[in-house]
Amino acid sequence: MPELSITAPQDVPFIDISREFDAPRDLVYRAYIDPELLAQWLGPRRLEMRVDRWDPVDGGAWRYVHVEKDGTEYGFHGVFHGKPSPDGIVQTFEFEGAPGHVSLDSLLLEERDGKTVIHTHSVYQSVEARDAMVQAGMADGLREGFDRLEELLGRLVPVG
Amino acid sequence: MPELSITAPQDVPFIDISREFDAPRDLVYRAYIDPELLAQWLGPRRLEMRVDRWDPVDGGAWRYVHVEKDGTEYGFHGVFHGKPSPDGIVQTFEFEGAPGHVSLDSLLLEERDGKTVIHTHSVYQSVEARDAMVQAGMADGLREGFDRLEELLGRLVPVG
Numbered sequence: 001m002p003e004l005s006i007t008a009p010q011d012v013p014f015i016d017i018s019r020e021f022d023a024p025r026d027l028v029y030r031a032y033i034d035p036e037l038l039a040q041w042l043g044p045r046r047l048e049m050r051v052d053r054w055d056p057v058d059g060g061a062w063r064y065v066h067v068e069k070d071g072t073e074y075g076f077h078g079v080f081h082g083k084p085s086p087d088g089i090v091q092t093f094e095f096e097g098a099p100g101h102v103s104l105d106s107l108l109l110e111e112r113d114g115k116t117v118i119h120t121h122s123v124y125q126s127v128e129a130r131d132a133m134v135q136a137g138m139a140d141g142l143r144e145g146f147d148r149l150e151e152l153l154g155r156l157v158p159v160g
Numbered sequence: 161m162p163e164l165s166i167t168a169p170q171d172v173p174f175i176d177i178s179r180e181f182d183a184p185r186d187l188v189y190r191a192y193i194d195p196e197l198l199a200q201w202l203g204p205r206r207l208e209m210r211v212d213r214w215d216p217v218d219g220g221a222w223r224y225v226h227v228e229k230d231g232t233e234y235g236f237h238g239v240f241h242g243k244p245s246p247d248g249i250v251q252t253f254e255f256e257g258a259p260g261h262v263s264l265d266s267l268l269l270e271e272r273d274g275k276t277v278i279h280t281h282s283v284y285q286s287v288e289a290r291d292a293m294v295q296a297g298m299a300d301g302l303r304e305g306f307d308r309l310e311e312l313l314g315r316l317v318p319v320g
Contacts, residue, residue, distance in 0.1 A: 012172060013283065059221035059239045079219045079239045081252040081262055090262055092241040092252060102241055102250055104264040106285065123173065123283050125266065 002150075004143050008134050013124040015133065019146050020117045023153040025109045028116045029086040031152060032107065039064075041148040044141045047074075056084040062091065078102075093122070101129045118146075162310075164303055168294050173284040175293065179306050180277045183313040185269045188276045189246040191312060192267065199224075201308040204301045207234075216244040222251065238262075253282070261289045278306075 007016040021028055031037045035054035043049055047066040054062045063077035078092035081104075089107040094100075103124045110117040124130035167176040181188055191197045195214035203209055207226040214222045223237035238252035241264075249267040254260075263284045270277040284290040 012287075059219060061219035079241050079252075081239055081254070088260075090252075092239075092250075092264065094241070100248075102264060102266070104252065104262060104283065104285065106262070121285060123264065123285055125264065125281060125283055127172075 004139075004146060006139055006142070008130060011127055013127045013130040015120075015122045015124075015130060015138075017120045017122075017142065018117055020112070020115055021146075021150055021153055022115050023156075024114065025086050025111045025116045027153055027156055028109055028118065028149075031149060031156070032089065033084060037152065037156075041152045042145050044144045045148065053077075056080055056089070058083045078105075098129075098132070101125065101132075103129070103133075164299075164306060166299055166302070168290060171287055173287045173290040175280075175282045175284075175290060175298075177280045177282075177302065178277055180272070180275050181306075181310055181313055182275050183316075184274065185246050185271045185276045187313055187316055188269055188278065188309075191309060191316070192249065193244060197312065197316075201312045202305050204304045205308065213237075216240055216249070218243045258289075258292070261285065261292075263289070263293075 002020040004019045005017065008014065031041065033056050035051040038054065039049040039051050042064075043066050047068060050065045050067060052063040052065060054064070056062075058080060060080045061077070062080065063075065065076075066074045075096035076093065077096065078094055081090040081092070082088070086109050091105055093103045093105050101124070103122045105120060105122045108119040108121075110119060124133070162180040162182075164179045165177065168174065191201065193216050195211040198214065199209040199211050202224075203226050207228060210225045210227060212223040212225060214224070216222070218240060220240045221237070222240065223235065225236075226234045235256035236253065237256065238254055241250040241252065242248070246269050251265055253263045253265050261284070263282045265280060265282045268279040268281075270279060284293070
């Protein structure tokens with residue numbers, strides 16, 4: 001399984017993430033941009049994902065909800081800054097359980113020998129808000145989500 | 161003249177700004193949210209400001225251009241995250257002369273004995289991008305812009 005790298009430098013409000021996927025860049029991009037595909041991998045397996053809005057255009061809004069088996073909902077929303085493309089997606093991000101704390105997330109898909117490395121760079125409004133995100137266990141959800149993405153990409157790639 | 165405070169902590173990609181204005185909060189908010197008023201104060205006096213788009217709603221886009229006397233244009237654009245209100249305006253910000261460098265800016269208007277303190281907190285994607293913004297002379301343009309805002313607010317306040 002490719003290694004997931006998560007960096008959260010002390011006293012600087014960033015989280016940087018990267019992981020390689022054995023799939024072409026356009027396919028990885030599609031799994032991000034198509035809400036029906038996104039809902040199949042983003043987040044831990046135990047949660048159902050409902051995409052209320054996903055409008056990946058310059059200024060487009062997005063909102064999705066992760067739903068526990070008992071019905072508890074975790075909502076997230078934001079807007080896209082600039083036109084999303086395989087060269088980059090920039091969006092704001094707010095967890096509705098911590099309203100008023102917004103991050104600016106950018107995604108870059110790097111092509112490398114037919115494989116694709118996902119890089120994300122998130123900047124927070126304070127180091128405390130960044131630390132809270134790390135302590136909320138985002139790494140576990142992320143690892144599981146990326147494993148699901150790898151499985152999904154395996155199903156999407158045409159078998160040669 | 162009230163003091164302008166600008167803080168750019170070393171190695172942390174923030175710029176924090178604050179200044180007091182002798183005007184009620186709702187009036188200061190109006191000067192931000194109404195594009196016809198905004199164009200009368202934002203930026204240095206030597207530049208004409210043209211607002212191409214200013215849609216202060218959740219997910220609304222904005223773009224404005226500062227124009228030199230010789231016709232040179234400096235464009236800026238972004239989107240609003242969340243519904244703007246006197247309690248806060250959160251927006252992305254990109255100078256089109258440095259494409260790909262985006263900041264997340266938040267504005268807070270604090271009421272204090274009938275006066276209003278403007279606080280802004282901007283977070284950049286890197287310390288280098290923050291430093292470039294400081295070195296581009298943003299303090300001078302800001303100081304002049306805030307002086308113009310003070311003059312505008314003086315004209316807007318009904319003389320009792």
